[in-house]
Amino acid sequence: MKRKAIYPGSFDPPTNGHLDLIERGSKIFDELIVAILRNPEKDPLFSVNERRQMLESMTGGFDNVSVDTFHGLTVDYALRVEAQAILRGIRAISDYEYELQMALMNRKLQPGLETVFMMPAAKYSYLSSRLVREVAQLGGPVDCLVPDLVVQKLREKMDVANKFGAAGAHELEARSADRAAAERKTKSRKRKS
Numbered sequence: 001m002k003r004k005a006i007y008p009g010s011f012d013p014p015t016n017g018h019l020d021l022i023e024r025g026s027k028i029f030d031e032l033i034v035a036i037l038r039n040p041e042k043d044p045l046f047s048v049n050e051r052r053q054m055l056e057s058m059t060g061g062f063d064n065v066s067v068d069t070f071h072g073l074t075v076d077y078a079l080r081v082e083a084q085a086i087l088r089g090i091r092a093i094s095d096y097e098y099e100l101q102m103a104l105m106n107r108k109l110q111p112g113l114e115t116v117f118m119m120p121a122a123k124y125s126y127l128s129s130r131l132v133r134e135v136a137q138l139g140g141p142v143d144c145l146v147p148d149l150v151v152q153k154l155r156e157k158m159d160v161a162n163k164f165g166a167a168g169a170h171e172l173e174a175r176s177a178d179r180a181a182a183e184r185k186t187k188s189r190k191r192k193s
């Protein structure tokens with residue numbers, strides 16, 4: 001049987017720490033799905049589409065890694081895609097309490113599903129999406145914290161937000177969603193032909 005895992009999260013934005021964990025996960029699972037939570041209650045910096053695009057580009061080099069989105073319970077999504085495990089990263093002791101709580105709740109909801117914790121490289125132990133957002137929004141450098149593509153996207157967001165406010169950011173997001181849909185159509189046409 002193939003060992004399949006999901007790596008759920010917000011990824012707003014994806015960081016080098018996420019990428020490090022994806023690489024480690026891809027080595028121990030036959031298939032790994034990076035699953036972005038669609039959470040209507042949160043007000044994210046990047047839309048789900050933008051995060052999906054960034055993660056697809058970051059993980060393009062891994063044959064056994066794919067990117068998907070989900071809403072609702074993580075355990076329900078895991079069952080739907082027939083995964084046996086949930087992959088989560090633990091950076092420091094401070095992560096442990098929350099992660100343990102979540103893992104035990106997920107076990108209560110779905111006893112057959114295992115949570116596997118992995119540690120990212122120590123150099124990423126302080127890194128979080130929230131801090132990346134904060135540093136970028138205040139004009140600090142994030143070059144070594146996120147992949148180049150994400151640096152670029154953060155710059156675009158900040159430029160648009162500075163020039164045009166929130167309305168401009170939404171316009172940019174709509175255009176990027178259109179581009180992504182067009183790319184997916186082209187890819188699907190190529191696959192069929």
Ligand code: PNS
Pocket residue numbers: 008009010011037072073074075101102103105106
């Ligand atoms: O990257 P994050 O924000 O730490 O990821 C948290 C996430 C998405 C894994 C968690 O909030 C989650 O699983 N949400 C889905 C709803 C759910 O299943 N809740 C019960 C978890 S115990």
